[in-house]
Amino acid sequence: MAGAAADVLVKDGHIARIASGIESPPGITAIDGQAAILLPAFVDAHMHLDKTFWGQPWRPHQAGPSVRDRIENERRLRRELRLPPDVQAERLARQAIIRGTVHIRTHVDIDTEIGLENFEGVMAARSRLRDAITIQIVAFPQSGVVSRPGTADLLDRAVRDGAELIGGIDPAGIDGDAAGQLDVVFGIAGRHGAGVDIHLHDGGEVGASQIRMMADRTRALGLAGKVAVSHAFCLGMVDDLALGKLIELLAENRIAIMSAAPGDRPMPPLRRLRDAGVTVFSGSDGVRDAWTPFGTADMLERAMLLAYRSGFRTDDLLHAALDAVTRGGAAALGRADYGLAVGCRADFVVAHGETLGELVVARPPRAWVVSAGRIIARDGHSAL
C-alpha cells in the first residue's frame, strides 16, 4: 500500500483537511478516487519547451555526436523551420500536463542570433497556461557566453523581463573560459537575486573543477539554495575521494543536482547524493527536438529511467526515484507550498496501482491531474 485510505478536502486551491470519512460539504465537488493512489503532482524541472518539434511531423535525427555538432545542427534547423516557439512550448507543456506535471522549469535558448524571440515565446505560453501550471524560466545561453559577445546583455535583459534563473553551459567546454562564463552568470544572478542552473556536460576532472568554482561563487554571493547543476556527468566519473569532497561542497552550499537519467553518459550517484542531503531532481530534458528524437514528457517514466540507470530495485530506492520527480523538483524550484499536507497547494496526480514502487515500474495512465484544486487532465486527456 502507498498509505492509508483517506479523503482530501480542497478549498481555495489548497489542502484544507486530510482524514478518513470527510463529509462532502455543500457546493464542493466530490471525486471518488476508487482506491487509486494520490501522489503530489510531478515537477518537470529541466525542460526545453522552446525547441521541441512536438506535434510536428517526424523529423529524422541528423546531428553529429558532440555538443558542438548539435548546437550547429539545431541552429541550421531553426533557420529552416521557423517554428513559432510559443506554439511549440504550449504543445509540449500540454503533453506534460496530461502525464501529471504541474510545475515546470524550462531552459530557453538565448543567443545573439535568436535574441529574445524564444524567451518571449515561452513567456507567452506561460501566460496562456498560468491558470493550469507554473513555468519557471532559465535564461539559457545555449551557444556560450564569453565566446559570443553580446550574450551577457541579452541574459541580463531576460532576467529583468521575467526569467527567474540564469543558465550556463559547459563554461570550460563551450566557452573555453570557465571563470569568464561563471563570473558573468553568477554576476547577473547576484545583481538580480536570480537563481542559477548550469548545464554541465564536461566530464571527469574538467567537470569537477567547474563544480568547485560554482561552489566558490555560490558562497561568495550568498546564493546557497538557489543554484543547481544539471547533468553533472562528472560526478559519475571521478574517483571516490574526489567525489566525497564534491558532495560535501554541494551539501554545504545547498547546490542541487539535476539528472535526466542519460542513456549513454555516466549517471551521478543519486543515492549517495541523497544520503548526504543534496537535493536531487529531474526533468525530461529535450523532447523530440534537434538534440534527440526521444521523450514523452512523462515524469513517471523518468522516475523509472532514474531507477533503472541507478540500479535501484528496493522499494526505498524506487521511492527515491519518485522523490526526484516530485519533492526534489519542488525543492529545487523553491516551492514552499508543495506537498501532501494541510495548507499545501492542491497539486495531485491520481493513478491506479498497488504501491508507489509498482507505479514507478508500471507507469499507468494518470486518472486525474489536479493543479491548485482544478482538474486539468483526466484519463490521459486534457481537461483544460
Next chain:
Amino acid sequence: MAGAAADVLVKDGHIARIASGIESPPGITAIDGQAAILLPAFVDAHMHLDKTFWGQPWRPHQAGPSVRDRIENERRLRRELRLPPDVQAERLARQAIIRGTVHIRTHVDIDTEIGLENFEGVMAARSRLRDAITIQIVAFPQSGVVSRPGTADLLDRAVRDGAELIGGIDPAGIDGDAAGQLDVVFGIAGRHGAGVDIHLHDGGEVGASQIRMMADRTRALGLAGKVAVSHAFCLGMVDDLALGKLIELLAENRIAIMSAAPGDRPMPPLRRLRDAGVTVFSGSDGVRDAWTPFGTADMLERAMLLAYRSGFRTDDLLHAALDAVTRGGAAALGRADYGLAVGCRADFVVAHGETLGELVVARPPRAWVVSAGRIIARDGHSAL
C-alpha cells in the same frame, strides 16, 4: 513513412500476397488497418517465464547486489511462495502476447533442488499456448553446473524431454571452472544437436576469455549458428583491440549476442556487432521476479531501451534497435519462416504511428497482434 501502403493476403497462416488493392476473396476476413504500421511480430528471446511473480501482489525487492545474493534470495522465496510455474509462465506469456510477442525463448531454472519442476511447468504452459505462440526452452542451470553435482544429468534429461537449448551461467564466476562448465554444456548440446545460450555476466577479461572458449567449442562441435551469449557485459568493457578480435570470433562462428539493455551494467557495442555481421537480439529478461521489480514484457519498449542505452538517435539506428526485437530474435531462434514476405508465417503487430522510428520512441498500444494468421490480441486485450 514506414513503407508504401499495401494489402496483405493471408492463407493457411502464411503470407500469400502483398500488393496494393487486393480484393478480399470470399470466406476471408478483411481487416482495415486504418493506415497503421504493420511490423513483423516481436520476438522476446530471453525470458524467464518460470520465475516471474506476474499477477501476484507487489513484492518489495529484497536481494543483495551480487549474482550469488540473488540466486540465494530466489531459492528462499521459491521455498516460501511455492508459486505454480505453469500458471506463472502462462500469465507472463499472455502479457507478452498483448504487447505483440509471438515467439519466445525462455530460460528455465533447473538445479538439484528444483529438479525438472519448473521445466515441466513451462512445458505445460507451452502446450496450452501452442496455437497462439511458440516457446523455445533453454534448460538453464541457474545455480551452476560442475559445482552442483547431479545438475548435468538433469540438463541432459530436459534436452531429451523437449528443451531445444542448453544454457549456462558464468562458467568462471559461478562454477569457478570455466572449462568444466563449458565442456558439460557443449557436450550435451553436441550429443543431442541442441543449441546453446549462456548467461555471461562475468566482466572484462574474465568474461572475454570465456567467449573465446565458447568459440573454440562451437567450432570443434560444428555448432556455428546455434550458439548465443546472453548479456555479454564484457564486450562493453574490454579495450578496442581485444573487442575487435572477439567480434571476429563471434562472426566467424556465427555466435549471436543477446542484450536486454541493462540499466546499470555496460552495454555490448550493438552497432559494431551488427556492422560485423553478428546477430544481435534481445529479450525482457526477468520481469517482476526475485531478480528485479522492473519489466513489462513489451519488446517495443525494449527496443527503446536498447536505443537509449546505445545512444542511437538516427532513423537507421532506431531501426537497428527494432531489428533486434524482430528479425534478430527470429534469426537467433532459427526461424526461417519469419518476415514480411510471401511464404512467411503471418506473424504481425499492427500499431498506429508515423514511422518506424516514431514507434520506437513513442511505443503506442498494439492495435492487432497476429500469430500464423490468427488475431491473438486487439487494442491491448487478449483475443485468445
